[in-house]
Amino acid sequence: MSVSPDHSDAPMISVITATYDLLSQGRQDSFRGVIDCMARQNCLDAEHIIQDGASSDGTVEFIRDLTAAAPRTRVISEPDTGLYDAMNKGAQAARGQYLLFLNSDDSLASDDILNRATDRLAATQPDFLYGATLRRFEDGSERMGTRMSLKAVLQRMPFCHNSVFIKRDVFLTLGGHDTQFRIAADYDLMLRLIGGGYQGERMDDPISLFWDRGATSDDVATGQDYARVWVKYYADFQAAQGLTEQDFAAFYRRGHMPARLILELLRRSDTPEPIRIAARHSLSKTLRRSVQFWRSY
Numbered sequence: 001m002s003v004s005p006d007h008s009d010a011p012m013i014s015v016i017t018a019t020y021d022l023l024s025q026g027r028q029d030s031f032r033g034v035i036d037c038m039a040r041q042n043c044l045d046a047e048h049i050i051q052d053g054a055s056s057d058g059t060v061e062f063i064r065d066l067t068a069a070a071p072r073t074r075v076i077s078e079p080d081t082g083l084y085d086a087m088n089k090g091a092q093a094a095r096g097q098y099l100l101f102l103n104s105d106d107s108l109a110s111d112d113i114l115n116r117a118t119d120r121l122a123a124t125q126p127d128f129l130y131g132a133t134l135r136r137f138e139d140g141s142e143r144m145g146t147r148m149s150l151k152a153v154l155q156r157m158p159f160c161h162n163s164v165f166i167k168r169d170v171f172l173t174l175g176g177h178d179t180q181f182r183i184a185a186d187y188d189l190m191l192r193l194i195g196g197g198y199q200g201e202r203m204d205d206p207i208s209l210f211w212d213r214g215a216t217s218d219d220v221a222t223g224q225d226y227a228r229v230w231v232k233y234y235a236d237f238q239a240a241q242g243l244t245e246q247d248f249a250a251f252y253r254r255g256h257m258p259a260r261l262i263l264e265l266l267r268r269s270d271t272p273e274p275i276r277i278a279a280r281h282s283l284s285k286t287l288r289r290s291v292q293f294w295r296s297y
Contacts, residue, residue, distance in 0.1 A: 011072070012118045013046040013165065014096030018086035019104045020053040023062060030105035030211070035066055037107040037209075038073070043114035051090035052077040084177035084185040091171055097121070098129070098165040102208065106162055109134045109206035116205060117165060124201060127170050128193060131203035133160040135210050144206060150274065151281035153194050154265075155256055156226075161186035163207035170198055183218075184225035191233065195275045223249040230257065239264040256286040 015038065022031050038048050050067070052060055052075065060077045067073045076093055080086040087101055098121055108114070109132075121129060135143045148159045174192050177185040194200075227248035234240050239260040251257050265271050265279040 010095045010097065011045050011047045012096060012121055013043070013098050013100060013114060014049055014090075014094035014168070015046060015100045015102050015114075016049045016051060016087060016090035016094060017102050017104050018051050018053070018080075018083050018090065019055065019059060019063065020080075020086070021055045021057045022059045022104065023055075024057040024059075027105060028062065031063075032066065033107055034102065034104060035070060037111075039070060040111040041108065041114045042111075043118060045118045046114045047072040047074065047094070047096060049073075049090045049093055050075045051080075051086045051093070053082075053086050054079040081179055082182065084181070085179045088176040088179070091168060091176055094168055097168060099168050099171055100162070100165050100207075102162055105211065107209040107211070109209045113205060113207055117203070117207070120201075120203065121165060126167075126201040127198035128164055128166045128200040129203060130159040130164040130200060131205055131207040133163045133208050133210055134206040148202065149281075150194055150200065151278050153190060154262070154275070154278045154282040155285065157187050157190060158194070160208065160210070161190075162210070164200075165207075166193070181225050181229060183222050184229050187226060188229045188232070191229065194278070195272045197272055197274060219253075223252045226252045234261060234265075237261060237264050256282055259283060259286045262286060 017034055019031065022028055048067075048070070050063055050073065052063065054077055060075070063075050067075060074093070076089070078089065080089060090101075091099055102108070117129065130148065132144055132148060137143070150158050152158045170193070171189075174189065174196065176189075178188050179185060181188050224245070227245045230248045230252075231240075231245055234257075239258065243258070248257075256262075262279050262283045266276060266283070271279070
């Protein structure tokens with residue numbers, strides 16, 4: 001059933017975790033890690049919303065038992081159309097001023113990150129606050145993601161989706177995630193967020209921790225979904241005429257959009273300033289890579 005948020009005594013942060021059929025997928029242990037990391041936060045100004053997609057394998061009962069003693073945790077189970085729809089539903093139910101989406105097999109990077117983020121958010125009230133993502137490997141080693149730049153938004157995600165706090169009102173104003181994108185809805189949201197002129201700030205601290213368990217991502221499917229995002233925004237540009245979705249997917253693999261499309265973005269008077277800055281950055285990358293003959297795609 002759908003739950004309407006009660007905004008009395010609202011927390012600063014709502015952490016939203018989407019789940020579905022954890023038991024049948026053998027993901028109980030990784031999800032326990034999510035609950036454990038939230039318990040270690042000891043943040044009085046954060047809530048945890050677990051948005052389940054009407055699991056039928058005992059997952060809901062497992063989650064309720066696991067979180068029975070967890071303060072400020074709400075479990076909601078209702079049908080959804082996929083991960084991003086579940087995130088949207090969690091955002092609707094959230095009471096916090098800011099949203100953080102934490103996957104059911106990820107974690108937070110440190111035990112006090114929510115308290116530190118709360119202090120920063122309360123002090124400056126940005127539209128969004130982003131930080132690094134820590135990647136931990138099976139051998140126990142860790143690596144910090146350093147590729148965080150709003151200027152890169154025309155090439156890729158400028159930061160990981162699970163390492164950005166977004167103002168709930170801004171998220172809802174933007175319409176949340178566009179669920180037509182199965183993989184790149186987070187990228188589409190970032191394009192709208194940055195292109196909409198919303199003001200963000202950067203934290204030097206890592207926010208989330210991604211466990212690299214050796215699984216390989218589907219780069220082809222990711223490229224196709226990124227291509228569909230670019231087509232959504234730029235199909236009516238003169239420079240995009242004759243370009244197919246497959247052409248855009250090829251440009252994604254190369255790490256940049258076509259130079260003529262970027263130039264048209266720069267010439268158009270209706271291009272938002274943040275996208276204009278990103279276009280200049282992207283054009284520099286495109287020109288540099290065009291003479292790097294050793295690159296293979």
